[in-house]
Amino acid sequence: MSCVHYRFQSRLTYDRLQFEGLNISAGELKRQIMRSKRLKFCQLKISNAQTDEEYTDDALIPKNTSVIIRRIPAAGLKSSNRRFVGHQAGRWREPSPRADPSLLSLEQLLKTENLAEAKASEEDKLKAVMYQSSLCYYSSRAAAPRRTSASGRAQGFPAASCWRWTTQTERES
Numbered sequence: 001m002s003c004v005h006y007r008f009q010s011r012l013t014y015d016r017l018q019f020e021g022l023n024i025s026a027g028e029l030k031r032q033i034m035r036s037k038r039l040k041f042c043q044l045k046i047s048n049a050q051t052d053e054e055y056t057d058d059a060l061i062p063k064n065t066s067v068i069i070r071r072i073p074a075a076g077l078k079s080s081n082r083r084f085v086g087h088q089a090g091r092w093r094e095p096s097p098r099a100d101p102s103l104l105s106l107e108q109l110l111k112t113e114n115l116a117e118a119k120a121s122e123e124d125k126l127k128a129v130m131y132q133s134s135l136c137y138y139s140s141r142a143a144a145p146r147r148t149s150a151s152g153r154a155q156g157f158p159a160a161s162c163w164r165w166t167t168q169t170e171r172e173s
Contacts, residue, residue: 002020002021003064004063004064004067006046006066008069017029017032021063025057026046026056029067030044030046042074044069045069045072049067104120106128
């Protein structure tokens with residue numbers, strides 16, 4: 001029985017697909033891989049692992065060949081990878097110049113209590129929200145009293161301090 005060694009581009013190890021004959025067509029190899037890995041809604045690109053030559057569907061792949069498989073979203077489907085939607089390579093966009101002078105500036109927005117009804121651009125409103133929320137977080141953290149023990153060390157979990165106390169008294173007696 002003949003075989004072809006294949007691996008997906010994101011994997012490190014090769015899998016083996018067995019077939020009858022001296023070679024297998026790339027289209028048949030794709031169908032068998034999709035069936036064995038239960039892949040749906042994607043297309044596969046097959047290339048030789050040593051030469052990087054891409055195989056078309058009617059190309060014949062000889063036995064004992066190592067190939068690399070790349071998954072490609074099927075035509076007409078959107079990618080489900082939300083992390084890179086709207087991502088632009090390069091630097092961040094600079095804020096656009098204000099077209100309307102009646103809009104509030106960022107400094108005025110930082111002092112505004114009701115940002116929902118403030119007349120400003122959405123970008124500036126979001127920046128003000130992020131700034132105001134971080135102020136509340138840091139001011140509440142600074143004002144929180146710390147629990148300290150008689151020795152001046154910060155207390156942790158109450159059960160842990162009780163356990164330490166009991167072991168110390170046992171040692172003393």
